[in-house]
Amino acid sequence: MTGKYKNLAKLELHCHLDGSLSLDTIKQLADMAKIEYPKNDNEFKKLVTVTKDANSLIDYLKTFDFIRPLLQTKEALRLAAYDVAKHAALENVIYLELRYAPELSMDEGLTALETLEAVLEGLKDAHKEFGIEGKAIVCGLKHTPFELTKDIFENVVHLADKGLAGFDFAGDEENNPVSELEKAIKETQKLGLPLTFHAGECGCVKNIVDALNLGIKRIGHGTALALDDEAIKLLVEKGAAVEMCLTSNIQTKAMPSLEEFHYKKLYDAGAKITISTDNRTVSDTNLTKEYSLFNKYFGTETKDFYCFNKNAVEVSFTDEEQKQRLFNKLKKNYKDQK
Ligand SMILES: O=c1[nH]cnc2c1ncn2[C@@H]1O[C@H](CO)[C@@H](O)[C@H]1O
Numbered sequence: 387m388t389g390k391y392k393n394l395a396k397l398e399l400h401c402h403l404d405g406s407l408s409l410d411t412i413k414q415l416a417d418m419a420k421i422e423y424p425k426n427d428n429e430f431k432k433l434v435t436v437t438k439d440a441n442s443l444i445d446y447l448k449t450f451d452f453i454r455p456l457l458q459t460k461e462a463l464r465l466a467a468y469d470v471a472k473h474a475a476l477e478n479v480i481y482l483e484l485r486y487a488p489e490l491s492m493d494e495g496l497t498a499l500e501t502l503e504a505v506l507e508g509l510k511d512a513h514k515e516f517g518i519e520g521k522a523i524v525c526g527l528k529h530t531p532f533e534l535t536k537d538i539f540e541n542v543v544h545l546a547d548k549g550l551a552g553f554d555f556a557g558d559e560e561n562n563p564v565s566e567l568e569k570a571i572k573e574t575q576k577l578g579l580p581l582t583f584h585a586g587e588c589g590c591v592k593n594i595v596d597a598l599n600l601g602i603k604r605i606g607h608g609t610a611l612a613l614d615d616e617a618i619k620l621l622v623e624k625g626a627a628v629e630m631c632l633t634s635n636i637q638t639k640a641m642p643s644l645e646e647f648h649y650k651k652l653y654d655a656g657a658k659i660t661i662s663t664d665n666r667t668v669s670d671t672n673l674t675k676e677y678s679l680f681n682k683y684f685g686t687e688t689k690d691f692y693c694f695n696k697n698a699v700e701v702s703f704t705d706e707e708q709k710q711r712l713f714n715k716l717k718k719n720y721k722d723q724k
């Protein structure tokens with residue numbers, strides 16, 4: 387079954403660059419930055435993968451600490467983006483929106499613009515070699531003062547026609563509810579690019595409802611929708627999509643178990659489901675594994691995956707021409723499955 391899902395054409399809308407580097411590339415970047423790492427492969431993997439005793443999103447986010455100093459040069463960012471897009475392409479991801487927070491790569495003097503240019507170069511490299519179409523999403527962090535985030539967003543927004551797809555807010559949700567980020571969200575929306583938003587990872591359905599009411603059309607995770615049928619109704623009414631990331635949600639304890647996921651509720655309500663990994667390395671997953679989990683726990687069939695990928699095309703942050711191309715690629719690939 388896994389092989390079958392590997393060959394299915396897929397889109398991935400929610401994938402963090404810093405959480406998705408392959409182990410070989412992490413070693414390469416650590417060598418370049420002259421940073422020590424365990425020579426034992428098991429020990430090394432433990433360092434960059436979330437531990438089983440993580441109890442919350444905040445615990446999960448600590449796993450990113452090792453990566454930060456490795457992504458401080460243009461060369462490293464370019465290699466990193468290439469690496470993630472390459473591994474996505476190898477499991478037939480045909481379109482990837484790769485997100486990252488420039489402020490985490492500005493410790494040694496890079497500007498936000500330089501970080502994005504490097505990431506876009508890496509995506510181009512992967513496109514040339516593997517055909518994968520990639521765009522970048524620039525994240526602000528919820529726990530960072532918005533003046534800094536705003537400055538970053540304003541400095542990169544002109545790359546909209548060069549591969550910048552849109553913006554996102556990631557990071558600590560528990561201490562930074564949407565109600566307190568309203569001004570930041572509105573100011574970001576004024577910049578004219580689409581916005582996706584991490585919401586509902588901390589049992590906080592209000593964050594999802596507030597985000598939807600602010601006009602946000604893509605909700606990262608949306609896990610707390612499980613708690614509230616009215617919120618699911620609102621999501622559907624607004625025509626918004628959820629970027630579901632099962633493995634990550636178990637690790638952050640956003641959801642107690644896969645059995646308790648609200649998949650059927652979303653499905654029956656006609657919600658626009660899309661499937662992503664969140665963080666391939668931190669979560670020790672890939673998109674093929676995520677599809678297998680959907681099939682195993684919820685009975686998701688190939689025709690449903692086709693539908694979820696068409697949803698992803700529809701809500702992707704790209705133009706009509708690219709959307710049409712992606713629809714055609716999907717159609718051909720899913721026809722070939724029969
Ligand atoms: O599931 C998540 N929820 C919230 N923030 C996240 C998640 N995964 C990663 N990041 C945060 O986004 C930053 C930029 O890529 C990462 O460094 C991490 O802090």
Ligand SMILES: [Zn+2]
Pocket residue numbers: 400402556584606664
């Ligand atoms: Zn995320």
